[in-house]
Amino acid sequence: MQKIYMGDAGPKVSPAVYGFYRWNEVKDTANVLKKTVQLCLELGINTFEHGDNYGSYQCESLFGDLIKEGLFKREEVVLFSKCGLRVPDAQNPDIRVKHYDTSAVHITKSVESSLKKLRTDYLDIFLLDKLDPISNLEETALTLEKLKDSGKIKSIGVANFSVFQHQLLASYLTKPIVTNHIELNLLSTQALDNGQLDYIKQRYMRPLAYAPLAEGRIAAGTDPQAVKVREKLEELSVKYSANIESLAVAWLVKLGALPLIGTTNEQRIRNAANAFTIDLDHQDWYDLYNVSVAHPSLLS
Numbered sequence: 001m002q003k004i005y006m007g008d009a010g011p012k013v014s015p016a017v018y019g020f021y022r023w024n025e026v027k028d029t030a031n032v033l034k035k036t037v038q039l040c041l042e043l044g045i046n047t048f049e050h051g052d053n054y055g056s057y058q059c060e061s062l063f064g065d066l067i068k069e070g071l072f073k074r075e076e077v078v079l080f081s082k083c084g085l086r087v088p089d090a091q092n093p094d095i096r097v098k099h100y101d102t103s104a105v106h107i108t109k110s111v112e113s114s115l116k117k118l119r120t121d122y123l124d125i126f127l128l129d130k131l132d133p134i135s136n137l138e139e140t141a142l143t144l145e146k147l148k149d150s151g152k153i154k155s156i157g158v159a160n161f162s163v164f165q166h167q168l169l170a171s172y173l174t175k176p177i178v179t180n181h182i183e184l185n186l187l188s189t190q191a192l193d194n195g196q197l198d199y200i201k202q203r204y205m206r207p208l209a210y211a212p213l214a215e216g217r218i219a220a221g222t223d224p225q226a227v228k229v230r231e232k233l234e235e236l237s238v239k240y241s242a243n244i245e246s247l248a249v250a251w252l253v254k255l256g257a258l259p260l261i262g263t264t265n266e267q268r269i270r271n272a273a274n275a276f277t278i279d280l281d282h283q284d285w286y287d288l289y290n291v292s293v294a295h296p297s298l299l300s
Contacts, residue, residue: 001044007205010178083110084129141172249275
């Protein structure tokens with residue numbers, strides 16, 4: 001895969017990104033992670049998104065072990081990590097309820113922990129997950145800028161921010177935000193209507209689109225919307241000689257999005273990578289979009 005810039009200010013990344021956000025239930029985590037990373041690198045995906053709590057707080061350490069083993073060099077990969085969302089977990093018994101924490105203390109502690117676990121001295125992008133409405137925003141912004149000035153993070157990003165939250169944080173920063181990690185797929189197109197995608201493009205960035213295959217619903221969902229979209233994908237798959245999941249990801253790529261792959265299924269990862277060989281026709285893109293948004297389940 002040819003590497004591309006995330007935007008005017010962001011780093012060069014692979015056009016697909018692998019994220020460990022769905023790894024809390026993965027069994028035999030170390031072996032599965034190693035095989036998944038090897039497959040991604042084989043396919044030209046060298047950009048990986050972590051989070052401080054992914055895989056029940058294990059994924060960063062296991063990924064760092066691969067660097068220590070020499071499976072690849074640190075400079076050969078692009079690493080994201082993020083913090084903000086805090087959920088109850090056996091690893092952190094002090095967390096009683098799901099909440100968000102974007103305080104200076106938590107951000108700093110999370111970045112230092114990620115660097116240690118990943119066995120690196122910098123993160124290419126640090127993502128702030130949601131905006132805690134009761135944190136001190138000036139303190140949050142100052143902390144992000146200090147971390148960037150120190151070289152511990154190279155770029156600042158956000159995740160799951162509304163347009164207004166994005167604008168609000170940006171107004172406190174002197175350094176650019178380089179991406180917003182948002183939900184976007186053929187079965188979840190709200191970002192096209194709520195202004196998220198438009199604002200991202202206005203800021204000359206590419207969105208990170210998580211759940212590009214709708215967590216398996218595109219291939220196997222039984223709800224009416226999934227069935228109708230899958231029927232249209234199957235119809236177009238003959239025209240393009242392509243798997244329906246590849247077409248679904250190609251639909252995202254046409255928007256300028258970076259699909260954030262989260263599956264551990266080898267074939268689904270390959271299907272996502274194959275999307276970059278497909279040039280989806282303009283009207284075929286709308287044919288898929290119209291089927292999705294016209295379904296009554298979205299209008300109720």
